[in-house]
Amino acid sequence: MRSTARVQFTPPAPAHDWLPVARPHMPPASAIAPYLDHIDASRHYSNFGPLVCELEKRLAERLGPDAHAVTASSGTSALLLALMALNLPKGSVCALPSWTFVATAHAVLAAGLxxxxxxxxxxxxxxxxxxxQTVLSRAPGEVRALIPVCAHGAPLDVEGWAQFQARTGVRVVVDAAAAHDSLTEAPFPMAVSVHATKSLGVGEGGYIVCPNADFALRVRMLSSFGFNGTRESQMVALNAKMSEYAAAVALSAMDNWASTRLLYQQTAFKLRIALKDVPQVQFQEGWGLRWVSSVCVVRVPQEALMPLIAFLKSHHIDSRQWWGDGCHTSRAFTDILRDTLPNTEHLAATTLGLPYCATMDDAQVARLTGLLQSFFQDA
Incomplete structure (x- = not known):
């Protein structure tokens, strides 16, 4: 029987009227408890236990009978494992957008590309x-892999990328970190994050979906010391497995995914409706209508970005430039080769994350949208 003792701590209290840019939506302890009981009974805590296997089965079933899923310890490790599983020569050129979170570039470098x-x-x-396909002619060498990123959870042009891979021979691996909801098929490897900040929140974790059983097996071996049924390491690999405890949270989140998705969608509807007469605030195409994510990322006029951030902050409302000035501007990546990046630079000057969460109430929506209306009317 589990102990009911609680660790007592007092988190710092935010200002009572501060509206954060995001608030994780995680399964409550009561929903996770039955899965924890299963762990107590099985005494299986890691190494592809029954909960991890059940989770992988359910994740694959979402994308059809030919899909395969492998869990990982984080979204970054999921992308790293997918790149490693390509088995490309070390140093091979991998193209990626600079308009992405830094994890994409870290994974490429860690994979030896x-x-x-x-x-x-x-x-x-x-x-x-x-x-x-046009840009490839300007590459610093033969491009062997390319990583499209599902920006803030937006759906991918799957058919277009399948044709690109067939025409060019360049291996496509998708950074779908925030795109759990918008994935409908996986003709090539796609890496998803289930960090607490994502729509399917687990705390820390990730998964890879792919169409090939052999590729999935290679990913699994790469996540577990190169083991495949024995204690012999068959390839240079990592320890990047998901634990049974993380799987317990993930299965609970999957159980409640329909209601979680509805909450995100309802909040998105409220924001869209309230700002329908504010053309300066442009939502991502289809956001809240055809797909959901855990963030609200909008485009605003370039001259308005910094004044708007200051205006919202003065009213105790948080905002965030999610990807800053582009990945290429981070100190860790200053020596990385790059093509010209005019669109990335423009996005950096016009993109802003606004407060948004699954449980955002009507008063918070009205407060945020009222201030946005006021700002742009007075601008």
């Missing part, structure tokens, strides 16, 4: 397969 930053489409904020 040579990253090359390229520009995204100005409208979608994502790599475009037709544009990329």
């Amino acid at each position: 040579t990253p090359w930053f390229i520009d995204v489409d100005a409208e979608t904020a994502m790599l475009d397969p037709q544009m990329c």
Whole structure:
């Protein structure tokens, strides 16, 4: 029987009227408890236990009978494992957008590949397969892999990228960190994060979905010392497995995914409706209508960005430039080769994350949207 003793601590109290830019939506302890009981009974805590296997089965089933899923310790390790599983020669050039979170570039470097930053489409904020085929002619070497990023959870042009891979022979691996909801198929490896900040919140973890059983097995071996049924290490690998405890939270989150998704969608509807007459605030295409994520990322006029951030802060409302000035500007990546990045630079000057969460109430929506209306009316 589990102890009911609680560790007592007092977190710092935020200002009572401060509206944060994001608030995780995680399963409550009561929903996770039955899975913890299962762990207590099985005494299986890691190494692809029954809960991890059940989670992988359920994740794969979402994408159809031919999909395979492998869990990982984080979204970054999921992307790293997918890149390692390509088995490309060390130093191979891997193209990636600079308009992404830094984890994308970290994974490329950790996989022993040579990253090359390229520009995204100005409208979608994502790599475009037709544009990329043209860009390849300017590469610093033969591009062997390419990573489209699902910007803030937006859906991918799956057919376009499948055609790109077939035409060019360049291996496509998708950074779908925030795109749990928008994934509908996996013709190539896609790495998803289930960090607490994501729509399917687990705390820390990730998963890879792919169409090939052999590739999935290679990913699994790479996540577990190169083992495959024996204690012999068959390849240089990592320890990047998901624990049974993380799987317990993930299964609980999956159980409640329909209601969680609805909460995110309802809040998105409220924001869209309240700001329908404020054309200066542009939502991502389809956000809250066809797909959901755990963040609200909008475009605003370039001259308004910094004044708006200051204005919101003066009213105790948080905001965030999610990807800063682009990945290429981080100190860790200053020596990485890059193509010209005009669209990335424009996105950095016009993109802002606004407060948004699954449990955002009507008063918070009204407060935020009222201030946005006031700001742009007076601008």
